[in-house]
Amino acid sequence: MTRSRRELLSRAGGALAAVGTTAAAGCLDFAAGDGPQGPEGTPATLSCTDEEFVRLEAPFSEPVETRTVEANGTRVELSTEGTSETYGSSLRLVLRNNGDAAVATRGEHAYSIQRRTGAGWQEVRGSPTGEPVELPREDRSLATNGTYSWSVTLEEDALASGVPGTEIAVCPPLGPGTHRFVYWGVVDAAPVGIEFELVG
Numbered sequence: 001m002t003r004s005r006r007e008l009l010s011r012a013g014g015a016l017a018a019v020g021t022t023a024a025a026g027c028l029d030f031a032a033g034d035g036p037q038g039p040e041g042t043p044a045t046l047s048c049t050d051e052e053f054v055r056l057e058a059p060f061s062e063p064v065e066t067r068t069v070e071a072n073g074t075r076v077e078l079s080t081e082g083t084s085e086t087y088g089s090s091l092r093l094v095l096r097n098n099g100d101a102a103v104a105t106r107g108e109h110a111y112s113i114q115r116r117t118g119a120g121w122q123e124v125r126g127s128p129t130g131e132p133v134e135l136p137r138e139d140r141s142l143a144t145n146g147t148y149s150w151s152v153t154l155e156e157d158a159l160a161s162g163v164p165g166t167e168i169a170v171c172p173p174l175g176p177g178t179h180r181f182v183y184w185g186v187v188d189a190a191p192v193g194i195e196f197e198l199v200g
Helices: 005-031 156-160
Strands: 068-071 074-080 084-086 090-097 103-105 111-117 120-123 125-127 140-142 147-153 177-183 192-199
Touching: 074 177, 074 192, 090 177, 090 192, 147 156, 147 177
Parallel strands: 084 192
Antiparallel strands: 068 074, 074 090, 090 147, 103 140, 111 120, 111 177, 177 192
16 A cells, blocks of 8 residues: 555654653653652661561671671671662672581571661561561571572562562661661571662
8 A cells, every 4th residue: 555755754753752652651650669769868767657567576686797707617708799789679699608617507598688777777577467477497507618699689579579488578668778688597606797778
């Protein structure tokens, strides 16, 4: 079928307008709140509007060692690729046994994700059911040069689904500020952690 030049230009213009509308809608979606929606900086505390929310309690006491810890003469190191990550990106961490003997651990899920507040470090996750929950623990041995590795996506649903078989949520939403990942699963050793900044 033969079309006039004017008709073809008109159809092309309509297609470009549709693409432009879609692109603008994507920008509006991002501007409407795809970034971190929680409190900024160092909030006084972490408050949740959900009355059923029960925050996870830290199964360890301070102080938290930075990056390395000793367990029965064996050195265990926690490392990360970066200490500043944007909302929705992944924080990659590795716990490695750098010593000459195996170390006992409580498994891969023996970690906390905390936010610095005026009241101290607080876990960002908790139970949405009104009942307290505990993170799963399993007795595992980490051999010499053995590792645990995590890719922690800094987004509420991803953090909530990061522990299989456990119903947890993040409340309030993540916000720009100082956080830390703490592995507390090395038996007979202090917890070891790394601080990182979550940015918009």
